[in-house]
Amino acid sequence: MMAAPGVSLRALAAQEQRGAGDVIVATTTSMQETGLLDSVAPLFLRATGYRMRAVAVGSGQALRMGERGDADVLLVHAPAAEAAFLRAGHGVRRRLVASNYFTLVGPADDPAGVRTARSAADALARIRSSGTVFVSRGDSSGTHQRELALWRQAGTDSRWPGYLEAGQGMAATLLIAAERRGYTLTDRASFLTLRRHLDLVPLREREPALLNVYSVIELNPAGRPRINAAGGRAFADFLTSAEVRDLLARFGTAAFGEPLFAPAERGASSPP
Numbered sequence: 001m002m003a004a005p006g007v008s009l010r011a012l013a014a015q016e017q018r019g020a021g022d023v024i025v026a027t028t029t030s031m032q033e034t035g036l037l038d039s040v041a042p043l044f045l046r047a048t049g050y051r052m053r054a055v056a057v058g059s060g061q062a063l064r065m066g067e068r069g070d071a072d073v074l075l076v077h078a079p080a081a082e083a084a085f086l087r088a089g090h091g092v093r094r095r096l097v098a099s100n101y102f103t104l105v106g107p108a109d110d111p112a113g114v115r116t117a118r119s120a121a122d123a124l125a126r127i128r129s130s131g132t133v134f135v136s137r138g139d140s141s142g143t144h145q146r147e148l149a150l151w152r153q154a155g156t157d158s159r160w161p162g163y164l165e166a167g168q169g170m171a172a173t174l175l176i177a178a179e180r181r182g183y184t185l186t187d188r189a190s191f192l193t194l195r196r197h198l199d200l201v202p203l204r205e206r207e208p209a210l211l212n213v214y215s216v217i218e219l220n221p222a223g224r225p226r227i228n229a230a231g232g233r234a235f236a237d238f239l240t241s242a243e244v245r246d247l248l249a250r251f252g253t254a255a256f257g258e259p260l261f262a263p264a265e266r267g268a269s270s271p272p
Contacts, residue, residue: 021049021051021231022053022231023050023053023072023231023232023234023235024053024073024228025037025052025053025054025055025073025074025235026055026057026061026065026066026070026073026075026076027055027056027062027074027075028057028058028062028075028141028142028214029056029141029170029171029190030170030190031054031075031214032054033056033171033190033193033194034193034260036248036251036260037052039247039251040052040238040247041054043238043243043247044238047238047243048235050231055071056169058139058140058141058142059076059078059081059141059145060141061141062074062075063076063078063081063085063090066085066091066217067085067088067090069219069223069224069225069226069227070226071227072219072229072231072235073216073217073218073231073235073236074217075097075214075215075216075239076214076215076217077142077187077214078142078145079213079215082094082215082217085217086217089220089222090220091217091218091219092218092220093218093236094217094269095215095216095236095240096214096240096264096268096269097214097215097216097239097248098248098261098262098263098264099212099213099214099261100187100189100212100260100261100262101188101207101210101211101212102143102146102187102188102211102212103185103186103187103191103203103204103210104120104124104184104185104202104203104204105183105184105198105200105201106127106132106183106203107181107183107199107200107201108199110203111130111132112129112132112183113126113130114127114203114204115204117204119153119207119209120204120207120210121151121154122154124150124151125154125155125156127162127183128154128156128158128160128163131161131162132162132183133162133163133164133177133180133183134158134162134177134182135173135177135180135182135183136158136163136165136166136173136185137165137166137167137168137169137184138165138166139167139168141169141170142212143170143185143186143187146210146212147185150185153209162182164176164180164182170186170187170190171190171194173186174194174198174200175197177200178197178199178200183203184200189252189261192252192258192260193252193256214261216235216236216239216240217236218232218236240264240266244263245263245264246263248261
């Protein structure tokens with residue numbers, strides 16, 4: 001899937017407006033929409049002197065930005081695609097930053113019986129067989145890639161009249177699902193941040209197939225002359241520092257009664 005024109009324009013604008021002390025971070029939307037990076041940015045500036053410039057896109061688009069050299073560092077949550085990115089030589093180091101869980105959300109009356117399904121994959125199969133609406137991000141994001149993996153596990157596909165592709169970020173996808181009284185797959189942090197605007201409820205609890213890990217990837221500067229490799233490394237180091245782990249451990253607790261992300265242990269690397 002090609003990157004949306006708006007993504008390319010935002011990446012270009014970030015490059016053109018870059019200052020000498022700027023670090024361009026191509027980041028998954030959930031890290032931006034939850035407000036986490038707004039909290040990280042001033043701490044990063046104080047600790048390193050670098051200014052963070054975030055371009056929030058789906059993880060697939062962020063990885064393509066990294067390939068093109070349109071960012072200095074990546075913050076993503078698509079482990080299989082990240083592993084392929086590293087094998088291709090586009091990245092030089094990947095470290096685990098945080099984790100949470102995906103969940104399937106939908107109407108409280110749950111017409112497809114998602115709550116009682118044997119697994120998340122079985123829940124998707126039930127949604128399909130019931131003919132109810134499912135709204136996919138459809139944007140190659142980490143969330144979309146996990147959804148596709150769950151369809152494969154279910155042994156079926158997503159072709160039925162109720163399957164809709166938003167082609168947008170998590171916030172817009174959730175709003176469409178609420179408007180259509182449908183289901184969608186979301187990371188729990190994005191859902192908690194937006195839930196007061198949604199007539200949806202979480203229907204799946206934490207299970208291994210729904211584990212959601214976030215990684216920071218330093219890019220290979222070879223053949224990418226625009227990359228601020230030193231700044232990207234500084235951001236990756238800071239994001240895996242004790243200061244940010246402490247921030248993650250409490251981020252969201254005051255508003256939602258639980259942290260939105262679980263910090264990774266020091267030195268942890270992402271799964272393949």
